[in-house]
Amino acid sequence: MKILTTPHMDRCIGCHSCSLACARLINKRFSWEAAGIRIESSGGLSSGFLAKRCLACEPAPCVAACPTGSLKQRPGGGVTISRKLCIRCGECVAVCPVDAIAVDAAGDIYVCLHCGRCVDFCPHDCLAMGSAEKQNMEVEL
């Protein structure tokens, strides 16, 4: 299965269209935070942007840390989430090595599901669906 990759983050203009799309279409939220992909500036706007998103670990440490089975390993890397099983303990957030899981004030978590719905909303083709094997060779975080 393909995963969300970010091969051209050096083209990013910081419009947040990807985050807003993920929040809107996947998480049904109006937010730039309740999203599986979140855009940060790396030392002010002058230094460009980076995308905080799941790098599709396999096995994923967040799955191992989840005490209720809400997070499950996704074939090809990354996770799936069952919200009704989530008890908002935040264990997954703590163990993610790349700070990819967002959590809101209510304790709900937001993580990239590698669905690719954000890709079409990027005006500069910074994002693409690709293979997990090659992502580290192509990645521009």
Added chain:
Amino acid sequence: MNEDLFRVLLVNLATGKGRVELIPGRSTAIGGSGLAALLFAAYGDPGRPWHDADQPFILAVGPLTGLFPLMSKTVSAFKSPYHNQYTESHAGGRSALALRFAGYDALVLQGRAVTLSCLNIGASHLELKEAGFMAGMNALAAGKVMRRMFKGNSGHRSMLRIGQSGEIGSAMACINVDTYRHFGRLGGGAVLGNKNIKGIVIQGDSTYPLPENKDYPVLFKKVHEMVTATDMLRKYHNLGTPANLESLNELQSLPWRNLQQTADSQIEGITGERFADDTLLRNGACSGCPVGCIHIGYVRERFEEKDNRYLYRQVAYDYEPIFAVGSMLGVTKAFDVLRILDILEKVCLDAMSAGVALAWATEATDRGFLSAKETLVPLKFGDAESYMTAAMHLGTGENEFYRVLGQGTLAAANSYGGADFACVLGQEMAGYATGEVFFAAQALGFRHSHLDTGGYSYDQEHKEKDVDAAVSFLLADEPDRCLLTSMVSCLFARSVYSKEMLAECLKVTGYPELASNLEVLGEKIRRHRWQMRFATGFNPDEITLPKRFYKVSTWKGPIDAAYLDTLKREYGRRIRQLVEKEV
């Protein structure tokens, strides 16, 4: 958010305490411009001066902020240091989405902080932090310090700050927003300086429910495709607004050397193509806007004569700043334009106002009204080095002359002479010497902005001299722009957001009443804004046009003085009528 109530954070800077108020009025004020006027009516005092500590500084967003592409602007409103009257100034960056995701329709600052301070707000925090150590700090350095003072939420926060010009009360002081955007005109920076506020951090750190219907994401996608997959907005992200430099020069409508010319063959050094080919590093975007019209160039300086030691800085450019410190100052090399803009960014002066003011000072020097005793450096059209120094002096108020000039070109002309050639149309002119209609439109416009109405495009399309038709156009054009600045949309999207499209957007996001009343509301908001302006002292008859504007030649030939005077008189009369009539 989908109720008649505005959620407004009021902060008393004297105590550092704030309160959230739920204020009715959405159904008539919408947000943005309408909300700002409503809040000024509630918390401002038309009769007291701009620097009275109790006068509010207002930031307002709208019902569609963040919900659709290019709904990405924030309206600031305040009593202006420039003319001591109510005004607005608009900016993008991350400010709009940050305020929205902090959970507020508006922020109102009241009172004055005891010492120089920074304000930090978010969905669940309010902090006023003493920052006396930032006194005299330039705006770019201030941003770097603020990132250290207020950690977290990188990318999801907006940082507003002022430079030296705001601290000294310059009426041309702007507010830097996220490094590359500005609340530029009419002295917002001095308003914050007067309140002892060096910077404001707005953290967009909360999330909200989405409108619950299937039509919203479908309509979002449609608008997104219009702004990204068609050529409707291509001009804004391709060459950007600087594309207009060449075309206005061809039209004999680009002000050169303090408007002594309207065209010059040296345009080739400062065209949009020249900036893109030679200086453009990359584009940026306001949050929520996939167009990405921000053009960031660079300056590179060798700082050791014998060795190859260089530094570089990134500088944003647009049509207006290039006109103001390029053609208006006779500076015809793109990198020189960026070097001057870099200084203006640091001292945090509005580039348009500062450039036009320095152009007047140059001609005043040529004509013997000024000497190096006042200007400290000899000003000469085309001399970029001197203008860099003069820009710094203007921003820091180096001597009495620069402090007076910082209050406006006409203020300086009143002291030193030379009012006839002061290029002031209510405030320092925008870069459109297109003809009589624009001159009248900016001189009497609500913000004295080229974006108040489409006067400059009317000039380019109409050679006939029909006063009633021209004034009727200006009056008819304004309410629709008031709607956009109440939503709050970028005005670059005015071709996308017709009233019909705005109505669709409002319907699917839970504002059916607003959607059905747009025609009336645009007119109401326009009227309310003007009422605030008149209440604070605006008198169209007191606005005079310096003689320079009567000596201009455009593609239509020499300016027709009688036509210009009649236009101005009639436009003023009908603006006054707007305020008096019932809507």
